[in-house]
Amino acid sequence: MLLQTRAPVASRVATRSERVAVPAPVLRASTVAVAPAVGATCTTQSLVACKRSSWRPSVVAQAATVEASRQYEAPGKGLSQVNVVYKFGGSSVRDAERMREVADIICSFPQYLPCVVLSAMGKTTNLLLECGDLALRTATDKIGDLSPLKIIRQLHLATCDELAIEPAVRAEVDHLINELQQLLIGISIMQDLTPRAKDSLVSFGERLSTRIFASYLRTKGVPARQHDAWDLGLTTTDDFTNADVIYEASLPAIAAALAPKPGQQAELPIVTGFLGRGQHTGAVTTLGRGGSDLTATVLGAALELPEVQVWKDVDGVLTSDPRIVPTTRPVTELTFEEATELAYFGAQVLHPQAMQPAIRSGKMNVRVKNSYNREAAGTIISAHRDLDCSLVTSIVLKSNVTLVDIISSRMMGQYGFLSTVFDAFRRHKISVDVVATSEVSVSLTLDPKKICGAPEDELHQLQSELSKIAGVSYRKGLAILSLICNVEKTSEILMRAFSVFQREDIKVLMMSQGASKTNISLVVDGARGVEAVKALHREFFDGPSVCSKTANGNGHSNN
Ligand SMILES: Nc1ncnc2c1ncn2[C@@H]1O[C@H](COP(=O)(O)OP(=O)(O)O)[C@@H](O)[C@H]1O
């Protein structure tokens, strides 16, 4: 296999080899603890591993001493202006140990003065949504007993204690959790959970994690300041739960808010991911699930930076979802277009809108890194890459899609058929994923999760409206397989893909190559989706795959 090894485009950002060579954080005080139970020596880097082994109380006490004396050299010494954005997702900051590790990563790169975007700790966002649902059917005086609320309280307060954060911030965290409880009481009284209230509810996750982490950094000698993204000017539409960023308002406001303050020591901004403020309502909005990636790239574009790094729990963007295919491997390089298609068609690893600020900026790359394996090169996403050796880059599965077939022989030779069809979808605010058309028929897929209101009702209404010009039928529970690939090589890709389908007896219900130069989508029965991804991955990634571009021009790498 021949992998592309083009150097990252960003000139002001260290290359991978420079990064790997950067020493571990500079610790000013004693950093070594001995774990007698296992006879091992623990540096701060291995504290996590050592803590998992069974330490005796004396060792735990030693660890506490190490914690108390642990001090970092603040990164970006001598710099006044932020020069990179790091985003750490929920899995990267899921508990106190992970917050230490993230602090460690940040301080491992002294050449950067980062702006840090954090998601909520672990599964906090899911827990908050669960609290909201439960509050609707829980008596007001029982709200304090809700089990997800107890888990949230316990996780955040235990993290404050374990990290020994500043008392004033611990009090603020306590206060925020009480405020959360008040909001849940309000939901219980009103028996109503509007999208607007839902956004206020989930905002507590990022508001808590950033306050705790900024305080932890300060206690370790790193000047850090917590910011709620709305205070920096991150402005959005008022589409609660899935708001769009208003770039014209947001970018200049963020740039001004994070500009160096003359005569003041530079501070690391620690910013809430996922959250914004609605332009007309002024209320808290969210950017859709996984929206912290987008916050990070918006900040990067506002600050005109060459690179944004999104730190996850995988070695980069992978050849498929690792929960489906255990033999995935990281993709070295992607274009913004490929990353967008991949995210749009269901790869959880990136937010579908996250590449937009990078595309607008024209000079920013996005790097996906693993906070659990910082040595891994990760994936660099940029405007262009050499696709000559590329066949299939990644395989994505989107489940539970609906296929709509609209057929009208009456429209043969008439114009306006497609516009009538799509106008009906527009009026019902139903967005369409994959489309295939002929003279008198249109087949398209849609995601019921994205339909506002009850999907059944909306589809039924659409069906009766369109029945004036066409016969409409739909099938639910299907799956879209998207091959993120070099569409220039369609013949080979389709030949191999269809030989897999034939071998496995998987029927393809619809196919679209479309205008995208990076994606072929195939619709199959939902029950066969996982199987199909596994078989395609075996075909395109598990066999011999050598790009012999220079030898005979026939071979390929897998990304
Ligand atoms: N093609 C893919 N490449 C990498 N990860 C993927 C892919 N498809 C799905 N995933 C899943 O996405 C997860 C990372 O995304 P996410 O949980 O949103 O990260 P974070 O919360 O750290 O920002 C991985 O743990 C992995 O299970």
Ligand SMILES: N[C@@H](CC(=O)OP(=O)(O)O)C(=O)O
């Ligand atoms: N906490 C939000 C936003 C986010 O981006 O989270 P993560 O980075 O963990 O995917 C969510 O769960 O959707």
